[in-house]
Amino acid sequence: MKIKMLMAAALTAALALSSCSSEEAKLAGAIAGTWNGTTTQMSHRKDKPDKKDRRDGNRMDAGEMTCTPTLTFVRTDGTNGGTIDISANYTLTRGVESVATATPISATVNGSIKASGTWTAHDDDEVTINLDPTKTVVDVDTTSVSLNYAQLTDAPKDSLASMRSRVISNIPDVVKPMLEARVMKMRKLDDIKISGNAMTLEAGHTLISFTKR
Secondary structure (H helix, E strand, C coil): CHHHHHHHHHHHHHHHHHHHHHHHHHHHHHHCEEEEECCEEECCCCCCCCHHHCECCEEEEEEEEEEEEEEEEEECCCCCEEEEEEEEEEEEEEEEEECCCCCCEEEEEEEEEEEEEEEEEECCCEEEEEECHHHCEEEEEEEEEEEEECCCCCCCCHHHHHHHHHHHHHHHHHHHHHHHHHHHCCCEEEEEEEECCEEEEEECCEEEEEEEC
């Protein structure tokens, strides 16, 4: 009797493992390829102040970012994983604290992000990723920088033009390490749903929709 119970338990475990493996293989096969994402407002926690963020009396605080990502999953034969390439265009708006004026100012800048690493499918709706920090590149288009008063004010607009050159010289030193750190915190793509050439998933608690190229 005990032998039969052990055999039944072993058979149940084997079936569960086979089912899990089948689900992972199904996800790995479905997700392989290149996916273009929609422009999405990325949620994030407010950044802690960093001494390195201060340059010439200016400091940028937490703000808002939209991102248009592209994900390319290459599956390694015989496995439920492989390599991943991430590219994205972003628009970042953040507050600028300046000793030149007491009026709150916001800066908006565009740029791009590239990252690479490996991925592994888990169950039927989750992919873990391991990005290589040496392959993470953040570009900042300083020519796109624009400044605006964050609040209604009668302060002269000429003061924004005089501050722009100082903000431009500082902004790459602030934005690059901040976005590099955020990218490296990406460990998992969750709640993945694929239907034909459409996919939705959660990245860092942000829901993003994709279309297969």
